[in-house]
Amino acid sequence: MFHFRKLRLTFTFPIFNFSPKTHLKPSQNPRFLQTTKKSPILQPEKKFTPTTIREAQSALLEYLHSTRSLQxxxxxxxxxNSPFFIQDLLSKVKIRKDSVSDMKKSISRYLCYHPINEFEPFFESMGLRPSEYVCLLPKDMIFLNDDVVLMENYHTLCNYGVPRNRMGRIFKEAPQLFRYEQGVLSKKIQAYENLGVAPSTLVKIVTLSPCLLVGGVNVQxxxxxxxxxxxVAKGGSDWIERHxxxxxxxxxxxxxxLLGKVCSEEQLGDIIHNHPCVVESGGTxxxxxxxxxxxxxxxxQICLVFLEFPEIRVDQFLKNLRQCFLFFNEIEMEAAEIGKIFQFHSLMLGSSTLKKTNSLLCNLNVGKKRLCRFVEENPQEIRNWAVGRKVQPLENTNEDQISKEHKIEFLLGLGYVENSEEMKKAFKLFRGRGTELQERFDFIVEAGLDYxxxxxxxxxxxxxxNQSTDRINFKIELLxxxxxxxxxxxxxxxxxSYTPGRVKLRLSMYNWLKDHGAADPGLSLSTVIACxxxxxxxxxxxxHPSGPRAWQDLNAQIHFE
Incomplete structure (x- = not known):
């Protein structure tokens, strides 16, 4: 059994010899003074001079080529191309201050007695960082020449023209390429060349998509x-290499x-040549x-759209079209009218980004119905409502003037004094034509209330x-x-003025609570709805214990309807 009392700690303090020339300041303690003589060994620094790095590279090159017999x-x-490894190597070598010129010898001597894991600088020279290749290091070898299969496939790719510093991506995405038996990788490359793929194209594609060489020939x-x-006039391989x-x-x-079915061969060639972004975007x-x-x-019509495609990305073009569709939907345009505008003005709609609907209604100083009619009659005006352009209010028409007169007449009928401040405020609050306001008013009266x-x-x-008669009728019937x-x-x-969903949910829940004895039957309408x-x-x-569950079920049911 271990006893702490048997533990003996011995502290050894340095002995200092002070000469008569040694002068201590009052605040100095002789126990913490250092000797004036410095150690001849320099501690390795995090940063090394270019000369030091070149000497280390030269020593490592001589070791790998002459001693380890690498090409x-x-x-x-x-x-x-392995700066991290060189830095780590230099940090391990002790260099005397008076022998900086013998740096190369010091590193060579270190390498003779401390064999390195050659896969570390090898993977780093392929473009991988230490954090990326640490999991790729083999566990049973440290010398590259011991992995004959790896080096043979590596040399096959190098000889074909694949940049050495880009092979790290290949090793991460398709490591099986470096495990092929002798001659297999060369045959796969040759198979694509036989089908007419230019070597320069194949090199770049393999670098970006190494899985092309995995398995059989990629028929697609x-x-x-x-x-x-x-x-393409200059050949498919060259065009692929560029785009x-x-x-x-x-x-x-x-x-x-699909484009071949939509367009003729000549038209498709023009699209590929003049608007390569259409083909580049693929899925979009x-x-x-x-x-x-x-x-x-x-x-x-679709073919004509692509033949005259604007100088923007396809994804942005599609986003602009969707924004226009959202705008048409928000101003309550009929589906048939939306289809007509898209059929004849798709290029215009997709060429620029439309402002938000609320912003347009405000800047144009119109309501949804009038704006909807204006767009149906003048769809080309939409180009003037793009983001970045100043939008001018629409001019008043005779129809607008008549609507304004009806609105004033309706307000006067309610008891407002003409040209008074109260009437001006009410005029802004009421939305819709005067005839529509009178129709809604009469509908509420006919529902059973006094004028x-x-x-x-x-x-x-x-x-x-400000609501349609249909919405007013729905809420009254529900009430x-x-x-x-x-x-x-x-x-x-x-x-x-409350939304139909809120009204239905609150009243349904209130009835459920009354049926289960959890709510008074005489609650006012404002108490149930307004909070x-x-x-x-x-x-x-x-x-009620089951109240929260019933509330969630009713909420889900009403929103689903």
């Missing part, structure tokens, strides 16, 4: 090259086949074609009439169906 080009590349890639040969070095060959083949272009087909564009009562409700809360008399609107007119969801859940829903 000179391999050894030279490893020495010049070969078919893409074959199709482009007959469409399609990193792409999904399956999607590319599908796109070329396929999405664009599908988007245009949904709006009824014919194959000839004067409805007039007082509108004066207190004018936003009621009566859930057990409230229509007279409840007199004290709570803002009920008609926030958080307050309603806390004060009413949580009164």
């Amino acid at each position: 000179f080009t391999d050894a030279d590349n490893m020495c010049k 890639f070969v078919k893409v090259v074959e199709k482009l040969k007959g469409l 399609l070095l990193d792409c999904n060959w399956g999607l590319m083949l599908e796109l070329l086949c 272009t396929l999405s664009l074609i599908g988007f245009l087909l949904k709006f009824g564009l014919s194959v000839n 004067k009562v409805v007039r007082d409700m509108i004066v207190v809360y004018p936003q009621i009439l 009566v169906k859930e057990g409230y008399p229509i007279s409840s609107l007199v004290n709570f007119p803002s009920f008609l 926030s969801d958080k307050v309603f859940v806390k004060q009413y829903v949580n009164r």
Whole structure:
């Protein structure tokens, strides 16, 4: 058993000999003074001079080539392109201050007695950082020449023209390329050359997509090259080298086949030559074609779009089209009218980014219905509403003037004084034409309320009439169906301004609570509707143990409908 009392700690303090010339300051303690004589060994620094690094590279090159019998080009590349390894090597070698000129000898002497793991500078020279190649180091060898298969495939790629410093990506993405038996990798490369792929093209594609050499010949890639040969004046391989070095060959083949059905061979050649971005984008272009087909564009119209494609990216073009569709939907344009505009103005719609709908309504100083009619009659004006352009308000028409007069007449009928401040404020609050406002007012009266009562409700809360008669009718029917008399609107007119989903959820939950004895049957309409969801859940829903669950179920059911 270990006893702490048997532990003996011995502290040894240095003995200092002070000569008569030694002078101590009052604040100095002789126990912490250092000797004036410095050690002849310099501690390694984190940064080394270029001369020191060159000497280390020269010593490592001589070791790898002469001692370890690596090919000179391999050894030279490893020495010049492994800065982390060189730094680590220098930090391990003790160099005397008076023998800096013998740096190379010191490193050579160190290497003779401390064999290195040659795979470390080898992987680093391939473009990998230490953190990337540490998991790739073999566990049972440290000398490169012991891995004959690796070096043979490495030399095959080097001799073919693959840059040595780009092979790290190949090793990470397709390590099986370096495990092929003798001659297999050369045959795979030769197979693509026999199919007409230029060596320079194949080198660049293999560097970016090394999986091309895994397994059998990539038929999709070969078919893409074959199709482009007959469409591009300078040959398919050269065009691929400039535009399609990193792409999904399956999607590319599908796109070329689809464009071949949509366009003639001459037209497809013009698209590839003049607008290569259409073909480069692959999957995005396929999405664009599908988007245009949904709006009824014919194959000839789609072909014309690509022949006159603007100088922007395909993904941005598609994004602009979607923004325009969202705009048409928000101003409540009919589907047939949207289709007509897309069929005849797709190029214009996709060439620039449209402003947001709320911004346009404000800047144009119009309502949704008038803007919708204006766009249907003048679709070319949309180009003037792009982001970055100043939008001018639309001019008033005779129809607008008539609507304004009807609106004033309606307000006068409610009891407002003409040209008064109250009337000006109400004019801004009421949205819609005067005839529409009168129609909505009459609808509420016909629902069972007195004319004067409805007039007082509108004066207190004018936003009621900013909704269509269909929405007003839905809320009134729901109110009566859930057990409230229509007279409840007199004290709570803002009920008609709440969303149908909120109204249905609150009233349904309140009835559930009443059926389960968790809520008083006489709660006012404003108490049930006006409070926030958080307050309603806390004060009413949580009164019953199953209340939260019922609330979630009703919420999901109503939003699903």
